[in-house]
Each structure stands twice: as structure tokens, then as C-alpha cells.
Amino acid sequence: MVGDRTDNLQSHIDDILDILSENTTKKIEREELEKEFQKFLEYGVPVDQAKQSLIKKYSGSSETKTPISHERILIVDLKPNISSVHMLGRVITITEKEITVRGEKRKIFYGILGDESGTIPFTAWADFAFGKGDVLEISNAYTREWQSTVQVNFGDRTTIQKTDSQKLSESNYEPKTYTLKELRTGLGSIDVTVKILDVTEREVTVEGKKKQVFSGIIADETGKAQYTAWHDFKLKEGYVIRIKGGYVKTWKGVPQLTFDEKATVEKLESDVISKDITTQKILLHELVEKGGALDVQIEGTIIEIREGSGLVSRCPECKRVLLDAACSTHGKVTGVPDFRVKIVLDDGTGTVNGLLGQEAIKELLGKTLDDWTKLAAKDTALVMMELYDHLFAHRVTLQGNALGDEFGTTIIVKKATRADLDVSKEAEKLREELGGFI
Template sequence: MNIDKLKQKILSKINQEELEKKVKEKIEENSGLLGEESAVMLVAQELGIEITYEDDEEEYDFTIKDIADGQKNVEVTGKIIEISPEKEFNRKDGSTGKIASITIGDNTGITRLTLWNDKTDLIEGLKKGDVVKIENAFSRKWNDKVELNSGSELSIDKLKKYDESRYPILKESYKISELMPNFSGTINAEVVAAYPKKEFNRKDGTKGQLKSLILKDDSGGIRGTLWNELADFEVKKGDIAEVSGYVKQGYSGLEISVDNIGIVEESVKEEKPVEKMNISELTSFDGEYVTISGNITNISGSREVQFSDRNAEVQDMYLNDGTGMVKIAFWGPNRNILNDLKEGDYLNVSNCKLRTYTDNTGEKRADLTYNYMSELKKDESASEKIVEKITAIGDILSGSADSSDVTVIGMVTNAYPVNEFSRSNGGTGKVRNIMLDDSTGSIRMALWDGDAETEISEGDVVKLIHGYAKESGEYMDLSTGRFGRIEVNPEGISIKSPRNYIADLEEGISTEISGTVVDYRKQDVILSLCPNCRKRVSLVDNKYTCEVCGEVTPNELLVSNLTLDDGTGVINCRIYGNNVEKITELSKDKLKEMNLDALSNVLGKDVLFYGTPSFRNDDLEFAVKRVNFADASKELEVLKQL
């Protein structure tokens, strides 16, 4: 191809400055792995300019990313990235075989072709950087990667004419950001962490060893592993090293399995021992490997995560050291470590990879990943064990509790239906609200998605473990958040509603009362409120008007005031929302139709009300949170104990 002629075609549509700018952008988009000629060709394609070649193209449209497990007669072109020379091996029958391989790549991926016996002769005369056409190969999966193998009709031909833009540029040395999975290359980088040599057991019962390094240059970082004899190589933090090896995708990013290492410049820094950090400090150390200690507060179930090229299993553990809480992810086989652990265990965890991010509230968070160079030790004698602290709802409402981490136990006084909603990504979510009361106060709790489906009824005891409280308008709400979880009717915990006579009620102390409905206030059961300021609205000329906000469409609230008599006294009881439907045994629509007639049907009923007494206009009134009907036989037993 005559690249100068192609540039002239492009310049007929854009000027020289625009061409140079677009070429530069293409090279930068491909991390410097694209040459100028290839970039010019991409610009031409975008502008709809036909690219012609002096000879017919010999390349296949089939790319490496199109190769799938089990294909036959695979025909593909690629640039040779690595050649593994011919080696002999002994077969079980005593005969000798031969094996060789080449690794090829295009701009869609990289794969290896294994050559057996007489097919090893096909690599003769080939070298790294050649573009070859492979025909009649077959594919199979090996170690979770799809590779090519030599069939009986396999052929490999070196191409003289090809489109350079389709293939990666090969270099003597790469920046870390230029590395790709299934790629062999050399980098020059600083050793920012060097971990002690570790031994491991192989499947055949022999011992192996490894040493892990964290390498960084001005473009990024990568983990490197030195295996077996190479693990004896002396390297320390601060050294500048030349490292060659095979790059693969690990659970927490790219990794390089080191084949060769040399020290370019020795460090003059004195290496300090790794110090344990407080969890509250972690957000300042993005990308580092850290060591922490704390109690296990929760171990999640295993879940599957889908990546673009694979699926992986992960399980999370949450650790609390008194200064904060952090999630540690255990991927793949590392999940087995959690089998011998339980909530409450005190652990020392070292060399975990740290990642920071900003959550949907704008707060900076830290997560850790446990990998094969991390270590975990359980400390049975630790004096720093954290004792579970139960937070009173009253302390949350008054603002005297740390709302970012609360464990609350309360009785469900109201359990509302599950509501579905549409997410911004097109998915569907679920939410359910319940009201919890622990005698110091009452608070709403939002249950999302899976938690929303949990079977919870009024009167159940719910324990929220390591949740959080947040302001929602004029109210405080509880939520599980990213660390919390709920238990319904946990073993060994029970809350009995305290029972009192009306004559013995004290302001602000939640309790249960029993009595007979003897009267009701003559007011509409539907209260129309302004949706903006919550003031009562007036109906004028068939239009609802707020004295503050003007004409509005009101919110409708069910409300009724019933008088209860238990023989020791009478008290006005204020009832709202679905509790009005429960006491009248009528739907909202039916209540709107019947209005006061519905309340007349309640007279004479024996009921149980749970709520909180408070003074209103110098009279003690009872705000009802839960409604039940009295069972005469059970009531006699309860009254005997009062």
C-alpha cells in the first residue's frame, strides 16, 4: 500500500491539521500499540475512503476473538508474538514425541497454536513479528483458555502483504499499561512491594515455592510472581527491575508470571516492616497492599460475577476494628478459607489489595481483595475483641448515636406491602417499609430487593446488624446499607409489649393498652393534606387550596380518633393509615364511601393498641402504632399479672 497516496485522499476531505490530530488520537486510544500507518488507515475507514492494495489481500476476516471451543478447520491470520522452540518428550509407550508452539495476536486478542511431532517443522524460518496465515487448525479449551492445535492438514504460511492496522506493535520493552492478557513481554518497573518467599504443596505431593512482587511504572501497576528456583532471587522494595514473563488475567487485575528478572538499579531505601493500619485510614491508600485486624461481623454467601471474558465466584467477609468496617473479597478457591471462620472471630489479615471508590452518596469507600500472597490468622487470645453494642432507637432519633454503624433490636409495629420500582438501568427493584419500636422510640426501616421479600409480620422481632440511619426528609430511616443484614425473631431474643392500665400511663413510654371502644371523634376519616407543606387543605369550588401553596392535588391520609375505656380510665387514641383499615376491617375506598358510618361499627369492640402516650392540649392522648383485637381468654391471664 502507498500510504502517501492514502493521505492525499484523506486531505481531499479534511485539512492537514485535522489529519494529524485524528492520527494522534488513534495512537493514544490504542495505548501506543498502533503505528502511524495503521492510524492513517483507521482514519480513512472512518471517512469512508476505500483502501486499495497493490496485491490482493491474503488475510482472513475471521479474527482471534471469533475462535470458540470445539471448532474444526480454523483459518485465521495473526502476528507471531512468541515462538516456543521444538522440544522432545517421552510417551508412555517409550517412544519420543516433539512439541512446539507459537503465540499469535491480532487487535481482537491473543492465542497459542500447539504443534505436535512432524508439524513442529512448520515453524522453521519463522520469527517473532511475522504475520502468518494458519489453516486447518482445531480449537479446544485448556486451563480456561481457548487455544489452537495442529490437525493433520495444518498449514502455516508467512504473509508478505497484510494490513498492519490489524495487528499489535511488538516492542523490546513495554509500559505496564500496554500489557494484555495471554501476552509475553518485558517491562522496566520499580518494586513497590516485595513479599517473603512462600512454600506450597503441589498436587503430586512435592513442595513448590513462590515470591510475589508489586511492580509499578508511570503508566500503572501489576503483580509479578517468581516461581520455584526463581523465588530465591534477591529483590527488595525500591529496586528498579527488568522483568520478562507471561501476562494473564488474575482475580484482581493483570498478573505477570516471571520468566526472567534482573536488577537495573538497586534501592538505597531502608525497608520498613509492614505496619497494621486502622480501617478508618484505608481510603488514603488506593492501590496499596495493607494489613489490618478486627472482628468478623458478617460472612456473605457465595455469588457469581460475570466478566466480559469469564464468570467467577466470590464471597465477602466484613471486618470491624472499632474505627470502622471494611469488606474483604475472597475470589475463586480463596473462598475455602472462610469455611473455618465464623462471626465474632478476631483476625489478623495481611497483604490485601486495596481499592477505593465513591459510593452513591458521594462518600469515599475502601474495599480489600484477598489473594494468594495475603495471609490470614485467627487470634484466639486477642484482647481487642469488639463486644456487640445495641443502639437504642431513641438515641438514633435524638442524634446521640453514631448513625453510620448501628445494631438495633425492635418489634415490628407496622409491616407495609412490598412495592416495585423501575431502576435507571431498566431493571426492577423492590422496597418494603416496616416500623420498629424498642420502647425508647419508633423508627422506619427500608428493606430493599431480597430483604424486601423476607417474611416479616407485625409483632415479629427484627435485629438489624451493622446497618445505618439517615435523614429522609423530616424523619430518620434505618437501612441495611452495604455492611448490614437483618435477622427475624433471632434465637434467644424476645420483646414483649409492656402492658399498662390507662390510669398508669406515662408520657413518652411506649406500651400496650387493652379496652373497649366507647366513642369516636366526629371528623372525616380522610384528611386532605398539602403535598408540599403538609398543612390541611380546603375544598373551594371543587378545588383543593392550601393557604400557603395555593391550588394543589392533596395527599389523602386515613385518620380516626377513638375513645378507649379499660375500667381504670378513658383515653383518646389517634390512629393513622392502614391501622384505620385494620380497626374498621374496611378498605380505603370503602372508608371514603362510608366515612363516619364506618367508625360507628367499631363501637363496643375489644381491642389491643400498642403505642406511645403524649400530652396534646393538656390532655394525655395515645398515638397508636399497632392494632389487634383482644382475645377474652388471653386477656384474663394478662390482667391477672398486672
């Protein structure tokens, strides 16, 4: 059977290459084509459609670097700020809303669209006369990022046509299996098996109705994520459950699995997931690509100690750092002293910012807030010198939550250890052995 499928795949690739050779003089790598074709199939796009899409893509003008306008793009591949999106989508939800633009009342529509690869929020800035369940062929839509989530917008230039609903059959919404490490914005209809690390219940008001919401942290062997359940599935800390039919939102790059009464939740034997869930180790370029992640461990060299590091005074109410003894919200207050260090970490694959508080610094350098205060009393310049001497160009392992925004990714460090401690110990030993000659 496997042989059959491979042969089929090769003959489809041959077909595509044949057609392309008549339409374009561009050199097309078979391997690349194969990869893209397989991706379409993985998401359940019918073979003929996948072929058409690739033919359109590769026969497009070689001048354009982003051959997006006529090529169908899968929801999972949508990135922010694409100006000309051509896509196919089924309307999963749609809500009407009246807004006032420059004194004029206007109707807009927002909701969620889905295709074989996932779901995405949309906003229609005019009435395109479509409804729930319609399958739409959309041209010249555009994407934006809103609260770290990609959204698709339908504006003046956008054309939308209702199309044969068979083009995106509802069975395409069969949940697909993911690990928590793989979760990213826009994925819909997912199937995950996770352990619940904690549950917090709260009440919110949605459209005038009170609702119970359950949220917390889930984990599997690959990582951790936040979750929000809009239905009482009787979740308990320590339960291992399989959730079918959730979707992913992200906040500052941290994936958040959301599911409601439409999802199915099944309790499994607790040994399905290993007892000790370890912190996910991640390379910096992976982390930067994701934006952020919950509870990760990274290792790298400190290549910069940033301005703003050192002793600070915080507002007792909101913990914000005071400027000229005043909080921007609470005015003149008696500040609470604190110590923090802002760094840039590089591991050769990428860089992220790091924020280390008193505790993390104590772990790294053994000095307390008191020690730093005394040092600064002698001479404030000594603080920065000390930080440079013991942190700059040193290798460290950091653990914490990483948050991403337009300024990059920042890890809020909970645990810090020197990764090159042995090296410096060795050097010290050597120095002792040489009797202090060097």
C-alpha cells in the first residue's frame, strides 16, 4: 500500500512538472514541489485542488517575490500583513456588529473561518452577504495581527464568492493530533492528550449571561500551554484527558487551547503521560519563531547587559518602576526597592531578551538586594561593573515563561544557573596551582 501511495505521489508530481514545463521557464525543484504537495494532502486538500494550486503558484510571474494574489493559501500559513490573500474558507461563526466610523453608523461582521488546515478570525468591513456554513472563495483579503493573533480582513478590494460547499467538506474538520509544542495560532479542530496541572474556576458575563470558565495549565511530554474551557468538563488537577475539537489562540506567543461544549473530553489512565513532566528545552530561533512559550529552558551567552539594569524603586500598588519617585498611575508614592537585570541572550541560532529579578540574580551571583544596596551606596557605578564582570559573555541556563510582542521575545526568568561555572572553576584551580603567577 505504501508503495502504491508513493507511486501515485510521483505520478502527480510528474503531471504538475509536465504542465509547468509548458507554462514557465523557471527551474522548479522536484523536492520542493513534493514537499508542498504532500503538505496539501496532509491537510486533506483533494488531489486535484492541490495540483491546481501548485500549478498556479509556480506558473506565476517570476518577477513577484510573493506569488500570493492568485494562489490559494492555507489558513495555517497565513502570516500578518499579507496584502493580497486568496483563500477558501467555511464560515464557522458570524456575528453582526454596529460601529460608528467618523460619525456614521456602519455594520461590520466578525467570526471564524475554517479550512482543512485550521481556523482564523475574520472581520468583514462591509456586508458581503454570506452566512454560517457557506463556503467562500475569497480574493484580495488582507491580514493583520491583533493581540498576537493573525486575523483576516475583508475590505473594499476584497471579492467574495459563495462556492460549492463540497470544496470544503465538513468532514475535513476531523480533529488532527498535535503535541503541545506544535500548537500555534489559527489551528482548529485539534486532538491533544494532556495532563491538567491546575484548574481555576471563574465567572464571566458573555452577552449578558453569566458563564463558568475553567482555565489553567496543561502539559504533555513536549511542553506546556494554557487552556480555557467554556464548559464544565469536571476537570481536576492531575487528570490526564484527551480533548478533541479545541482550537488555539495565542497571547504574546503563548499558546492557549480553547474548547467548549462542542469538544469531546475523555478521561484517560493517568500513566498515558509520563509522571515527571520536564521543562521543554528550546533553541532561541525556535522560540523567536513561536513568539513565546510557557515554562521553557534556554541556554546561551549573555551578549548585552541593558540599560535600566540595577536598583530600581517600584510602586507599592502596581509594582511598576517609579520615575522621579512617582508612578504613572498612582502618583507620588513611597517606593519599594528592587533589583533587576535586563540582558540579551544569544545561543548562536537567535537572540532573546531576558529579565532577571532579585531571586534569579541571587541564584546566579549569590548577592542579595541588601548586598547590591550596600555596593551602590559606595558607588553606583560599581553595580554595573559587577554585573559586567560576572555576567557579560558568560553562558547561562535560564528557565521561565517567554512572551513575544512587536519588540521581540522576552523570557521572564524564574530559575537561572551558570552553564560555564565549571570552566571558571577550572581556571581558578589552574591559577591556584600556578601560585598566583597569572
